[in-house]
Amino acid sequence: MLNKKKKVSLGIIISIVLVVGSFAIYNEIRINRAYLQMDELSESLKRYEDNVITMIHKNRAELKYISNSLDKFVSKKVDRNPVYPGRTKKTKKTSQETKGKFVKYIIKAAKSESKIYKDIPYQIYVAQAVLESNYGQSNLAKTGKNLYGHKHKTKNGKFVKLYDDKRDDKFTVFRSRWESIRAHSKKLMGIYRQRINGEPTLENWIESLCGGNTIEESLKFIESGNSVYATNCYKLSNDDDICYGDKIRSIIKKYNLK
Secondary structure, three states: OHHHHHHHHHHHHHHHHHHHHHHHHHHHHHHHHHHHHHHHHHHHHHHHHHHHHHHHHHHHHHHHHHHHHHHHHHHHHOOOOOOOOOOOOOOOOOOHHHHHHHHHHHHHHHHHHHHHOOOOOHHHHHHHHHHHHOOOOOHHHHHHOOOOOOEOOOOOOOEEEEOOOOOOEEEEOOOOHHHHHHHHHHHHHHHHHHOOOOOOOHHHHHHHHHOOOOHHHHHHHHHOOOOOOOHHHOOOOOOOOOOHHHHHHHHHHHOOOO
16 A cells, blocks of 8 residues: 555656656747747847948938039039129139120120110120120020120019029020110110219219219118119129229220220
């Protein structure tokens, strides 16, 4: 009887050992599997990180390419430093030969136009064309045949947007230089001619364009609610040392326009 009890006890102990051992083996398998999954996850995360870094570098390269392309496009479409009312800095050096040809052309055209509009001295046409268009070499003069910086203020006709007082100022596009000159005649014979009391002399015309003969006089004229032809009449930029009226006089003197 005692032997039977010992055998039963031994069987129970063996069963318990087997169960405990099985659980231990099972847990070890689970732990090993967990470590394996962690290693796989770590490897996946590393590959994902590498892919992300690659994508970032690729996107940076693409963004840089797009940015450079946009800069090239803008530089072609926009004249960042045009020569318009009150702005005389030149985008590039103009050769003496180019200047001479333009001056010769504009003198002839101006004298012809002055025969029709007798109140406007031909020197005004010449000096303003030289100043406003940089001897016909400004972007606006080349693409829009606009020699006098005329802004587009109607709903009809073609125009081009360029930087002047504002970044997207609209300027009229003319079909020819002659059309630009004729438009300038009509503009001058408007408010500028009406300001002149007495004889429309050259000096009276220069004063009319700026509302005075000095920066101070032009500024006072503006503050009274009037308008002038160019910002340079009452304000000097970093590249200007004389006002608009004096520039007109300087060009007339330089080319001995009598």
